[in-house]
Amino acid sequence: MYEIDKVDLKIVNLLLEDGRKSASEIARQLGDVSERAVRYRILRMLEEDVIRISAVVRPEAFGMLVKADVLMEVESDRIREVAQKMTEYENVTYVACSIGETDVSIQVVAKDTDEVYRFITETIRKVPGVRRTTTSIVPVILKDVYQWRVPESAIKNPK
């Protein structure tokens, strides 16, 4: 595994703010690292799957104003199959399996609550293996996974 250091972390944090920031700009901001080193480190972190750099789309910009969490109880032996099926729907932005009360949880985006309702009753609940669903509207997301910063404590040998 690639052992990331404090310099990597600084690079990552700059890329969290702007994923397209150029290596030369990053080098300039860090001061004591060459553009070439920055380029190399980014490449390594991408190759080692430490980070990905990606567009993240804001559904509201496309008129998808309502988000909902759907907790699903699934027939005992079809959890993976149902979860896999969920990833294929365009309205579904998140699919996870969990240990606890819920078997599969998804997040849905839609134009309005009617579309959420129709999607759940006409699509989700007709997928074979889905036994029950509980839906909560999510009006506010204050922090999302692409805003998460790596804690400094996660680095083993900071230089």
Place this chain on the structure above:
Amino acid sequence: MYEIDKVDLKIVNLLLEDGRKSASEIARQLGDVSERAVRYRILRMLEEDVIRISAVVRPEAFGMLVKADVLMEVESDRIREVAQKMTEYENVTYVACSIGETDVSIQVVAKDTDEVYRFITETIRKVPGVRRTTTSIVPVILKDVYQWRVPESAIKNPK
């Protein structure tokens, strides 16, 4: 609001795969759009907050191997305050308020289940206003928000 069209959508989809793909490369892949137009469209979408381009960090690369969803019941009049507080913790990657049974739901990353447990009992549950928490371990995430593609149907006047 910026009315995105089919060309924008193609650009977004290429940036979902690689957020650092250069405008010239995108122009080359699309064929009938100039590099300058690509650059302009990306800029507009970033300015209009249609997309953001960001590094997304994989917590597993930092030895944070366990994810957990924590559903929180909060004292009637302190929901926003508690949710805001949650965004500040380094271990928390997601914070949302919801309408339903749960008041605030967060996602936590940690080294192992012991760290999850200590974080919940020693930090989260001592935040004033937190009444009850229910935690589920999330062993599998099959799709995440930064992998979501905009449905073609979301574009009003495709060219």
Place this chain on the structure above:
Amino acid sequence: MYEIDKVDLKIVNLLLEDGRKSASEIARQLGDVSERAVRYRILRMLEEDVIRISAVVRPEAFGMLVKADVLMEVESDRIREVAQKMTEYENVTYVACSIGETDVSIQVVAKDTDEVYRFITETIRKVPGVRRTTTSIVPVILKDVYQWRVPESAIKNPK
């Protein structure tokens, strides 16, 4: 108590369709009852509180597109007080006390899910005595109380 008969029932059913239908029109439709008798019977039913005739407003016509049921758990000794308070809010269309799991249940109308959320977190949950709320969005109402017809079997001595 006013003993309503089969003729009254026919009048009520016509008024369910159109609450402003004139007595003469009703008499004409019934055939064997005079306008004067119709007028008298309507008056008696209104006076005896058997029916009321009222405008019923469609919230959607005012841009209030989202309805939500809020089930409330209330401190043991403040149920009536909380229920009474609820009747005063403009966004609340229905307030009932119930025997079972829930103490007070209300229906809320709002512009969108954000307004529902703000109303619940900033108003409802700050009312003294409210301990917990559970909210469900209600996307479809197929039948409402003002569409209910009296069953024929409810009349004791049909003529």
Place this chain on the structure above:
Amino acid sequence: MYEIDKVDLKIVNLLLEDGRKSASEIARQLGDVSERAVRYRILRMLEEDVIRISAVVRPEAFGMLVKADVLMEVESDRIREVAQKMTEYENVTYVACSIGETDVSIQVVAKDTDEVYRFITETIRKVPGVRRTTTSIVPVILKDVYQWRVPESAIKNPK
């Protein structure tokens, strides 16, 4: 959509109190609007489905002294069908579909708790697709939908 104004609102509020109040009486109470204008505005609001004017029957007047809310869990793919079926029963005054824990919720009126019980066990629970029901008696309704007044804030351009 018909843009209702402050005058319309005043008319609606008078019709909430008495749905049969004549246009001339309304005009007289408003002072500065002609009977003809009142008549026209009422007609427009009825045609545009902004309001309906209807008799609302008080079940207690027919000896139906008990009201009950029945929350229904329905087989995943039969929600609409079950909800539709519910609207046909004479004892059912309200039928809604909801997003949350419950699939379909209805309100039942009956002579006494025995009749509620028989109706649920012998009719409702034998409808194909109904998996579970939870019933709460509703002893007090403090506000009902036909008593809801439109908030002044709902009017965009008050004159």
Place this chain on the structure above:
Amino acid sequence: MYEIDKVDLKIVNLLLEDGRKSASEIARQLGDVSERAVRYRILRMLEEDVIRISAVVRPEAFGMLVKADVLMEVESDRIREVAQKMTEYENVTYVACSIGETDVSIQVVAKDTDEVYRFITETIRKVPGVRRTTTSIVPVILKDVYQWRVPESAIKNPK
């Protein structure tokens, strides 16, 4: 219906203490009623099903030291049939149908918790139509139905 009066009530209360107290003894204790009148009133109350006079057996005296309440969820259309079946078991002292979360509730007496467990798993849960059971041990009964006294307020025309 037999209209019971204050004298009847006094007789009933004496019979609650000792169901075999003789009419002459009761007459003596009341003072102003003849033995014959007492006998007649008891007879009438028995005939009119106002009271019954019965031995009530204390299960503990037979080594049945454990009581348990079993709440049963029953398949939608088999409630009455299951409830009827329950009345036949020797270990079951109480069977009721209810409106709420539970369909049928019973009370079981047994020698010890093992016998309770075996009775539930090997008998109750194998009755067709029984879907789920929840059992609570009942260590203390402070008041039982045969100790209930009629409130004085229940008599309409006390003499």
Place this chain on the structure above:
Amino acid sequence: MYEIDKVDLKIVNLLLEDGRKSASEIARQLGDVSERAVRYRILRMLEEDVIRISAVVRPEAFGMLVKADVLMEVESDRIREVAQKMTEYENVTYVACSIGETDVSIQVVAKDTDEVYRFITETIRKVPGVRRTTTSIVPVILKDVYQWRVPESAIKNPK
């Protein structure tokens, strides 16, 4: 402890049917036991608290047409005190403490559901220590404790 035998059991069963059946009548029905022996055995069973013979009042005969089970959650350290308080209310026919989800469960009788509701909200829920109540209407009781017969298997040395 009094060791009851098969003869005792026969006597008890006759007293279950009619608690005032005379010793001579019982002796006659049993055939091979003297009136004096019957009298002695009944006395012993009463003294040893094996049975009690009591009037059991039917609440319906007093216009108390509705029964309800109330499950109570009580503050951790006030269970006995609350249970004791419950035994004093005229409307309460049964009070038990249980091990499981519920702390105290009672059965209430009342004229109608309104009286049940008022009793719960205005009396029960104002008793100090009562945190939450869940109420179910009980429309049908098919078997009650005073109808329970001792199983033959409960007798150790049948003659």
Place this chain on the structure above:
Amino acid sequence: MYEIDKVDLKIVNLLLEDGRKSASEIARQLGDVSERAVRYRILRMLEEDVIRISAVVRPEAFGMLVKADVLMEVESDRIREVAQKMTEYENVTYVACSIGETDVSIQVVAKDTDEVYRFITETIRKVPGVRRTTTSIVPVILKDVYQWRVPESAIKNPK
């Protein structure tokens, strides 16, 4: 049944600390009991099944770092069969049947949460008769059954 006395209890307590402590060492520590008596008493307690002396393996020493409690709802008539099946799995350290909400509860040990998840979804939930499972991670066990000391009060005739 073997009546254990205060001396036995002292021996048991020494064996709780070290199950291989020799009889002579125990005799020496007790002072007033011969090695031969100690040996005899241990033998009797083992034969009478009062105690067992056993190695207890610490799963963490084998890299099994995660423990989880799994509560299982089982089809009404297959409880024993499912419980029996559970005892055969290598990952399962505890299997019990219970009276209450849960039918069968087990404790699972595994390398990490992923292994817990795979074991539950791919093995446990495919066992015929298993209807639902709820899993909780158990990060801390403060006291276990092999650390339990017999209360002195449990001895009837202490010498």
Place this chain on the structure above:
Amino acid sequence: MYEIDKVDLKIVNLLLEDGRKSASEIARQLGDVSERAVRYRILRMLEEDVIRISAVVRPEAFGMLVKADVLMEVESDRIREVAQKMTEYENVTYVACSIGETDVSIQVVAKDTDEVYRFITETIRKVPGVRRTTTSIVPVILKDVYQWRVPESAIKNPK
């Protein structure tokens, strides 16, 4: 960490059956290992905390015939303190903290259900910080932690 091998495992399995089996007897059963090596290996495993060898007491032998699981909800910030307190009670054989719905779970042994009840209401529920308890009787334990055998697959380098 001590790397246990296949020989260790065989020794452990023999000690699971009889914790006092002598090293010489174990050596004889294994065949190709010296008594001295067995003694050394046991010592190492005890020192490295891989196993412990302990008496395990059967509560039934002391007339403690009833076992119960108690799930506890504890005030947000007192979990550890409450759990610690629980370990001190003589009736408590197991104390764990968990991630999920329950905060602390314990197992209680007692003479009968009355003692369970008294212990919970008079002791457990009066411990400061305990908010709610749910108790299930555990009539059958089919496998316990001291019967768990290490899976062969847990050994990394079997010889």
